[in-house]
Amino acid sequence: MCGITCILSLSGPNSSQHANGSLNGAPKEPDTGLAKVKKELDASMAQIKHRGPDSCGDWISDDCRVALGHVRLSINDLNPSGSQPFNAPSQGIHAVVNGEFYDYDRIRAELEKDTDYHFTSRSDSEIVIALYLQHGLNFVEHLRGEFACVLWDERRELFVAVRDRYGIKPLFWTVQPDPAKAGGRRLLVAAEMKAFLPLGWEPQWDVRSLKDAGWNHDTRTLFQGVQKLRAGHYLTCQSFGHIEERPYWDSSYPDKRTIDPRTPEELIEGVRQRMLESVRLRLRADVPVGVYLSGGIDSSVIAGMVTHLVKEQNVSMGSAPADERVTCFSIAFEEDSGFDESSIANRTAEWLGVKYIKKLMNEEELAKRFEDAVWHCEQHNADLNFIGKYALSEVPQEAGYKVVLTGEGADEIFAGYPLFLPDYLREPDMAWEKHNPLTEDGRLANLHSAEEADQEHYRSIGAQASTGELSIARRMLNGISTVASMTAFQPDVFADWTEKEHTACDPQMTIASNPDGVARHHINKNWHTLHSALYVWSKGHLPNIFLTCLGDRTEMAHSIEARTPFLDHKLTEYVNHLPPSTKLRWLPGEERFVEKWILREASKPFITNELYERKKHPYSAPTKYPRDGPMHQLISRLITRDTVAELGFVSWEKVAGLVDAAFGEKGEAKALRLALVVAEWVVLGRRFGVQAAAPVRC
Incomplete structure (x- = not known):
């Protein structure tokens, strides 16, 4: 895991930028242009050094029109040969990578057999150059993992920036004035927005984005002119001018009318084997690997499968010996807060026989970290859970670990949140009627009560999620109520002048407009409403909050690489094409619905019965604090x-x-x-x- 910052001039050639040239034929001071660009790049990398404290490197083109910077967190190939940028001078290719590619040993072996590319390191990151030389822009199809990367092709004058399929790793871009040329512009790309500050960027609030939740549900941020590269997309700039963003992957779901002939046992085994493979691939590293463990089922499944792989299949935890105990990390809130799950995590750790390290977080500790955590997240959050995650990432760092496995993404893939229930019940599951214990009468009877429960939950936290008359936004998304739940909390604190200047702000419409037209066609014509809800959620809250404030940004603040087995695209493509009733399932004997049913069944051998039977409890921090505290x-x-x-x-x-x-x-x-x-x-x-x-x- 690392940090990247890149500069691409959008101006025509400028001789004053050339490191070894001259201005109008007159001699100039040596490396004047190069020195300026390098100074900028070094300052930019210093802003994100927490992402890569082990080393830093750069590559700057001879004419100073392209600059790639990289700060390194050494995880694979700890030698200097693994430092970036990676360069293939004879082919004119240069690249920087943030993140991890999995199954790269196999990919590298195939490339060594089929191409004449000469690898200079053992790093997983270097495969991007070889794949690009072999497949052109199709190289992105061969990448598996969580990553953001930038590649420069000198011969084609092609700049490429890529973000992983679910947006696990961040990547921002903006176009700013070029200080080296009057009227010129340049493209800036970086892992965090703060990296733009030394490059001449002067941030301004994007009030419309704040009011209509664009920062959360589309490519905008809190600041004008700064965008997130969409998950599953790549951005290209051709010949220093034409900027374009295109998708290379998207989530898909089966037609709701197509019968799935598979048995429950087949599907459970299919999930189990793909989960084990995903976890196994993420244990590959040249440093020890740990696991985050809470009181929920998601992290416990990961910890259980890791323990199984280590004990039963002699798989190593990164560079740690196979006979060394699995190490898990956790935080504990005060017991009387009502939000502490560490006692459950303790019992899970004892059952698994793993080493368990935890840190107590009280009100004073949360307050102490508040401002730094906000700075690292670069956006607001209406829950203090992000400070808990910020503090959690201190625990492996203090224990000497750089890599952990984490449970993010399970709720989005397996339908773990209660708010998904109304949309599951909105349509019958025709694909799996043979194996679905919920009758049609039962579906209709439960739909109304599910919507009422959804409303009551949001009233309890001081928010409102209307599921009454359908808005245009909901009609655009086949009537799903998840879109209303996603906008239940909006900060109504804006100055009066913003009402006059931004009259058409509608967060629900922002969500409805975020999927492209092809996806909305499938939502309205082909996909079950549960799958539509999962899709919409995965394009907003997942990358822009859960993988940000509760993911990369709070982890990398402490130089911790977190790996997310649940978001392996080979696994998610399989799970997405399971019938809705495998994810949310009616239990006739108990007369209740159970979320993530197939995950529970697939992971049953690896978790305690307590966790197997436990209902969903969203991760949150305490919400009551005393006066004068x-x-x-x-x-x-x-x-x-x-x-x-x-x-x-x-x-x-x-x-x-x-x-x-x-x-x-x-x-x-x-x-x-x-x-x-x-x-x-x-x-x-x-x-x-x-x-x-x-x-x-x-």
């Missing part, structure tokens, strides 16, 4: 009339009473969530040096 003091310091004025787009009248309402015995859940968001905006505004937003003057 560390959290109250922190938020009171961050939210004042002056700090709100620094934002420009927030109304002081709307937030003046938030802090008082959020803390104390009667602390309101919605007030706390709103206060956290505003406080996080204040932190980001100050750390990024963002000027106050103001109305556009015509």
